[in-house]
Amino acid sequence: MATTATIDSAKNAWKGGIAPMKASYGKLMMWFFLLSDAFSFSALLITYGLIRYAHPAYAGAVEDFTFSQEYWPIPEKVFEAVPFLHGVHAPLVFVGIMTFILILSSVTMVLAVEAGHRMDRKNVIKWMLWTIIGGLTFLACQAWEWSHFIHGAMSGDAVAEGTSFFGANLTQNQYGPPLFADLFFFITGFHGFHVFSGVVINFIIFFNVVVGTYDKRGHYEMVEKTGLYWHFVDLVWVFVFTLFYLI
Amino acid sequence: MQNEETNNVQVQPVDKEKINKIWRVAGILGAVTLVEFIFAFTMPRGVLLTSIFFGLTIVKAFYIVAEFMHLKHEQKSLIWSILIPLILIMWLIVALMVEGEAIFTTRFGY
Structure with missing residues (x-):
């Protein structure tokens, strides 16, 4: 059977017996799962884009910006707090740190995959551990960010028809139109859940590496597959970062 | 494998x-x-x-x-089967941002 496949491979590439995309079943399925997951995230991000541009933008100078229900807030005025630096105005610094943490954890994941190709168990363990630590750090940062967003800024002058409201929930928020907070919760929440499941999956694979499952199996392809998922989480954050925090 | x-x-x-x-x-x-x-x-x-x-x-x-x-570094067929849907999505993001502005114009009239 194998010989016929090699002889007629160009003609019969899709008739079974060989892998026309030169990727294993598991890896292919991971790719197509990620593609479908990209659709889910796109739906959320497209919704954000549509709703944002269907709302009035703030027209005045950035320095004079105040929160209002009348227009969409400028992100750098909403996300300007950093843990342990109470009252310090540091626009987008914390989210920048989060971005770098996630990029770095992606790098350590590539290094783990690379070590896996060389059957280097010690280095796979080292780099996967760093990846898991990076993921947990990101989650901790996001928890702080959410808590700060929900409880509100001390200096925030939130006014909706003469009443003050600090922080945010699904129906009301001090930063701008209700949809702003809703989209923040849904998009960063959905992404955060992906990071969380990524950390869990990474940990399971990490455990298998430690007990030597992949040495026995003869290849470290599972590390590659979980790596694909982890990079995808990083990739989504790149888009969330641009749409939510920059534009 | x-x-x-x-x-x-x-x-x-x-x-x-x-x-x-x-x-x-x-x-x-x-x-x-x-x-x-x-x-x-x-x-x-x-x-x-x-x-x-x-x-x-x-x-x-x-x-x-x-x-x-x-x-x-994968096969061409794999590259394109991932890329083509994503390119269409990029277009959809931009298209619906423009659509959002049209909704804005209808709502606020300027």
């Missing part, structure tokens, strides 16, 4: 070139993010800035998918 168990695991030596390349890509990703920050605080908001942000986001996405996820 063979499923039979093996006991003689051969650790291969490190290819310095490969490791350097990984860190080089990481450097590019970090640098692009920094540039985005600089633009966010120095340029006035508008269509131009939004386009620049989109362009830089695509650059970052390219490096993550092509190098980190190794897609650049």
Whole structure:
């Protein structure tokens, strides 16, 4: 059977017996799962884009910006707090740190995959551990960010028809139109859940590496597959970062 | 993929070139993010800035998918079956942003 496949491979590439995309079943399925997951995230991000541009933008100078229900807030005025630096105005610094943490954890994941190709168990363990630590750090940062967003800024002058409201929930928020907070919760929440499941999956694979499952199996392809998922989480954050925090 | 168990695991030596390349890509990703920050605080908001942000986001996405996820080094058929749907989605994001502005014009009339 194998010989016929090699002889007629160009003609019969899709008739079974060989892998026309030169990727294993598991890896292919991971790719197509990620593609479908990209659709889910796109739906959320497209919704954000549509709703944002269907709302009035703030027209005045950035320095004079105040929160209002009348227009969409400028992100750098909403996300300007950093843990342990109470009252310090540091626009987008914390989210920048989060971005770098996630990029770095992606790098350590590539290094783990690379070590896996060389059957280097010690280095796979080292780099996967760093990846898991990076993921947990990101989650901790996001928890702080959410808590700060929900409880509100001390200096925030939130006014909706003469009443003050600090922080945010699904129906009301001090930063701008209700949809702003809703989209923040849904998009960063959905992404955060992906990071969380990524950390869990990474940990399971990490455990298998430690007990030597992949040495026995003869290849470290599972590390590659979980790596694909982890990079995808990083990739989504790149888009969330641009749409939510920059534009 | 063979499923039979093996006991003689051969650790291969490190290819310095490969490791350097990984860190080089990481450097590019970090640098692009920094540039985005600089633009966010120095340029006035508008269509131009939004386009620049989109362009830089695509650059970052390219490096993550092509190098980190190794897609650049896969078969052509795999590359295109992932890429074509994503290109259509990029178009949809921009198209519905424009649509959002049309809704805005209808709602607020200017």
